[in-house]
Amino acid sequence: MTNSITRRDEKSIEKYLTEISRYEVLTPEGELELFQKYRAGKKSALEKIVNHNLRFVVSVAKQYQHLGLALGDLINEGNLGLIKAAQRFDETRGFKFISYAVWWIRQSILDAISRKSRKIRVPANQQTNTSKLLRETDTFLQLHNRRPTNEELSEVTGIKADNIKKSLENYKRCTSLDAPIDSEGDTSLINLMEDQ
Structure with missing residues (x-):
């Protein structure tokens, strides 16, 4: 059942991405015009503004995958x-609207991760730091073919080296036993466990 749910989720996301791809990025003039219409009481302008920025939300959301x-x-x-x-x-x-919107988008995502993804509540600022550290570690690893030191991470992120050590020690990725472990989504951890 898990495999069919995973495939269904993937198909839903693919369909969603196809649907939102028809909305072009707004020009600054087009954006301004729509906001003026919205302020004048035309509610459909708000819907257009949102629709034309949905792809940006996807790009932000992808940065927070694997956090629960x-x-x-x-x-x-x-x-x-x-x-x-x-x-x-x-x-x-x-x-620019998108410069303003990115903060609200991230806050909504981080708040949801904080509320919904863990059995133990982790403060939002700690989750933000951990997410930033994991992202920067991946980037550093790709560029230098080695893991960064805490001091190198501190330089890039602005987070104190002591706090980096604590964040990384405390970080434990929760993995569902139903989570797929192969690229096809056919095998999950629960499938590999021995029956007692």
């Missing part, structure tokens, strides 16, 4: 943050 929530859930939470950002954005201040 499925990609589809991360995208859903990011979309809620995008909507909140669109409702609160002040186009008269001269900033």
Whole structure:
């Protein structure tokens, strides 16, 4: 059953990505015009703003995979943050919407991870630090073919070396026994366990 759920989730995400790919990135002028229409009371303008920025949410959500929530859930939470950002954005201040929205998208995703992914609640700032450390470790590993020292991570992230050590020691990735362990999604950890 898990394999069919995994495949169904993948197909749902593929279909979603296909649907949102038809929305082009807005020009600054088009974005400004839609926000002005929304402020004037045209609710459909808000929907257009959101639709044209959904691909950005996916790119942000992918950064938080493997932290306890499925990609589809991360995208859903990011979309809620995008909507909140669109409702609160002040186009008269001269900033790009996406620069404003990224904070709301990340906050929604991190809040969901904090609330839904663990049996033990980990503070959001600690999860943010851990996520940043894991991302920077992967980047460093790809560039230098070795793991970074805590001091090197500290330089890149701005997190104190002592805090890096604590964060990495405390980080334990929770793995579901039903999680697929191969690229086809056919085998899970529970399948490999011996029957007693």
